[in-house]
Amino acid sequence: MAKHDLGIDLGTATFVVYSRTEGIFIEEPSVVAIDKKKGQIIAIGHEAKEMLGKTPDEIEIIRPVQDGVINTPEIIEDVLRYFLKKAKKGISFSKPIFVIGIPALTTDVERRAVKEAAEKVGASKAYLVLEPVAAAIGTEIDITKPNGHMVVDLGGGTTDIAVISLGGSVMRESIKVAGQAMDNEIIKYIKKQYRFSIGEATAEQLKKEIGKAYSMEENIELEITGQNIKTGLPSSLIINSDDVFKAIKSVLGEIISKIKNVLEKTPPELAADVMKNGIILAGGASKIRGLDKLIFEKTGVKTKVTEEPHLTVAKGTGILLDNIELLNRVSVD
CATH class of the missing domain: 3.90.640.10 (ATPase, substrate binding domain, subdomain 4)
Known part of the structure; x- marks a missing residue:
């Protein structure tokens, strides 16, 4: 694999990028500023977010990923090009591999658009991995074993809840509340x-x-x-x-309700595993104080916020860059 291979979390709130050589080297708001007259991107990330609410009519602020949906695939191409440009230092003739964490709610059309965008910017291949699976891998759980783990990934636009075993999601639910x-x-x-x-x-x-x-x-x-x-x-x-x-009480109520719903639908053997292993919280919104205590109180299942939860998906994509066998197993078309 090339040294410029990238693991990418296309989050609703934050873009996080992992490089094989540098680890996590980009962590910026998922915001893009566009000059409407020229049709050109003038800023990405922190610079674009600072313009929120302060722009003249000719500048538009866009969130390429909204509520877990990639609503502007053409802009994702420019975003990926920006990532690759920041990763490449010096001359390189090798084409990188991209492992991209995508929201669980993305459609087949959106997934194809992301793959095509990656190829257009110079990736030799783009693997897509659902964010809750990447988050589980990012917490260094061995998801290939017959052992159920529940991961709740609270991002900016969606909360993805998954029970994972034997390399895949046995149960998965997503809500546009986060x-x-x-x-x-x-x-x-x-x-x-x-x-x-x-x-x-x-x-x-x-x-x-x-x-x-x-x-x-x-x-x-x-x-x-x-x-x-x-x-x-x-x-x-x-x-x-x-x-x-x-x-935020009503938002928390919706999230708790969906977690309970997934627990109720989980097969008994896996439910027993979840009870033993607990619920793992990932994603930036999981950092709000006391969320783990609330979930434990409402479900009776011990709950833990993973270390650096906002980086968990990107870390998972980085781990997959070094494990091609697991990558082939968990990637989606």
């Missing part, structure tokens, strides 16, 4: 409760810095800026963890 849904509920709650308007970036900041999923977690305060709806003027407001908890 980190961004939490952000939206925070925006709505603050607008209704305090007559105060904030944007996506502030809502995400509240979730990450003071958010909690379990009522008994410590209550922390954070001062934010936004617009006082009554006066129409810029203002500041102090929000606490209890506010965030109340705002």
Whole structure:
């Protein structure tokens, strides 16, 4: 395999890329800025996200992956080219292999489009792996054994829940409710409760810095800026963890309900394995304080947040780069 081989997590909220030589070397928001007049990308990642809510009419901010769906395949090609350009240092004549983690909700058409985009930018071959499977591999579980593990991957746009055994998903469910849904509920709650308007970036900041999923977690305060709806003027407001908890409670309820649904449908032998092994949480949204405690309280199954959960899928794709036999076994068409 070539030294420029890449493992890629095409997440709704974050693009994470693993290089054979550098490990994880890209971790940027899944946001692209486009000049509408020229039809050209002018920024990707952090630079594009900083433009949110601040652009003139001729610049459009796009999320290529929305709610677990790749809605702009043509932009994914430019994104992959950007990744490869950052990975290649010096002259290289070898064509890289891409292992790409994709949302479980992607269609056959979307998958073909991603493969074609990878080939157009110079990949010799593109393997696609469902994100919950890649996340399980990224936690260094041996998924080839006849031993059931439940992985809940809470990303930006979707929550993917899978029971994995013998190299595949025995049970799998996905819902379009995850980190961004939490952000939206925070925006709505603050607008209704305090007559105060904030944007996506502030809502995400509240979730990450003071958010909690379990009522008994410590209550922390954070001062934010936004617009006082009554006066129409810029203002500041102090929000606490209890506010965030109340705002996202309905989202958490949907996620818990779906986890229970998968547990109920899981064959008895595998359910016994899950009870013994516990539930593994991955994905950026799983970092919200107390989520593991909430799931344990509601399901009775011990739950653990994996180390660096936002990087788990990319780590899994990186592991697969070095295990071609397992890669052939878990990749999807």
